[in-house]
Amino acid sequence: MADDTLALFFREADVIAGRIRERYQYRLKQEIAAKERTIDILVEKTSDAKATRLAAHKLEKLQAWNKAQIERQKLRHKRYEQFKGFLFWAGSWVGSGSSGTLFFIFAILTFTTLTGLAVINLPTNLSCPDKKSFCYLVYQMRLNNESIILPQQTKDIIAEYERNKSKPKRRGK
Template identity: 35%
Template sequence: MEFSDKSNESQQWIEAEQKRSQLRSQRSQQFKLNLIYFARWIGSGWRGWLFYLGSFGIYISLGFALGVNFPSAIACPNTKSYCYLLRLDKETVVIPSNYIKQTSPKKSSRQR
């Protein structure tokens, strides 16, 4: 009797695993179909253009904001510029205008 009970339990377990596997397969198939439907919906008509243009605008904005916040990439000329206003660390990124005037090489005319 003990053998038949264990056999029956293992058979039920195998059937339960098969059902779970079938459900996973159905869910995976449904996910793929939904993804394809969503991609077709995004890529068609005005929705597609708006989606791609919106994405492009977001990436350009993020690129500009990240570029502005790295002091080695862009130095802000003064405190009223957009460059300065978009900085996170405002104290270390402004080059004073009098420093620029002092360190810029002066043009000298060569005489022969």
């Protein structure tokens, strides 16, 4: 079942790669034709001897450019094949027995660690009953350690709030 799915996937990938290759060759032929038209126009404007030298020089450049494009295309295809091989290797490694299990366990541990860190740091303020409570231990793991309120601080915070509430507010100039 999995082999059929992979075979279908890579068959489709090869079809897409073929289409891309055909489009690239079509564009390459269009560029070559455009450059050939440019060469033809230049040849008509110059003398026959000069035009022959110019055409030969342009043709050499065009052939070198075509060879370079073909080499690039081969290199791209080689890289694509290497990537495809790596993808097969990675899929078989993850799908195999113990390595797949280790990969799955590592993913679960990472997810739970990140979730735990988010849950610990999510509330803006914590109110703990005592310094020996579990709440205070969780407070020690927070990124922002200034956001805990202990029982002895509650009275001070309420008194400061009442004091600030009764003060008249100053207006800006």
